[in-house]
Amino acid sequence: MTSTLTHTWRILKWGRTLARHGALIDIERNPRTPPRLRRVVRLARFGARVPKTPRYAEAFAALGPAAIKLGQTLATRPDLVGEAVAQDLLSLQDALPPLPWDVVRPAIESGLGQPIEALFASIEESPVGAASIAQVHRAITTDGRRVAVKVLRPGVEAQFFDAIDTYEWAAARLETMGGELKRLRPRLVIETMKRWT
Known part of the structure; x- marks a missing residue:
């Protein structure tokens, strides 16, 4: 079983990557974002050079195969992420650079x-x-x-299962924050992505 410390470390590391691509701006600025989540986003963003225009697909691609699959799933859900974000994430459907x-x-x-x-x-x-x-x-x-x-x-299965484990952990915590996050049902989103993949 993965420790809370490991999950937290992964979330902060991934958050840092998302922040460097501007992919956390909307979460931080949204008045419906719970204060606890806003604090995590600020921590991830602290000291990062954040571009003016978010690059969502680049951010998810930088996080690896599970994040790419999550991004592909979110691209089909403009009701969750908004039309502009979903449009940007559609580029994750394109071919990726091959391994040598x-x-x-x-x-x-x-x-x-x-x-x-x-x-x-x-x-x-x-x-x-x-x-x-x-x-x-x-x-x-x-x-x-x-x-x-x-x-x-090579190594994709282990990377994928580690990431999914943390996604499930984070989704369960997000739902406990209530409000809009509970309505968006993040655990169901992760479960759908897992089945689809």
Whole structure:
């Protein structure tokens, strides 16, 4: 079980990243934001160079795969985050930069338990698509079949489950603050993202 200290550290670290991208401005300025949450946001923002125009998608991308999935989920909920934020987050649906081949090759061989040459007559080093959790490479098997090889980003499962654990912890605390936060049902948002992913 993750400690409260670990959850708090992650939230502050992520908050700092969000602040540097201006993604906490609306939360801090909203008169309906509970005072406790506003204090956490101010702490995360303290001393950060905050841009005038928030860059939500960049902020979520900087936080990693679980945050990208959360951002993609929030992009479908302008009723929760507002039209402008949802529009900005839509860019998270686009392809992400791929991992280099020298990282991907060992991941494929480890996952399949054999050298690439034993399985594929050829495999394209450049992926046809890259996303937050995986990327896909075209290949031809040793028996001549054309296939797509989907490769999970190394370490993504552990990163994802750690982040989800903290999201669930934070959502439960947000709901106890009542008011607008309770109505927005953050635990349900996280649960929906978890199922969808």
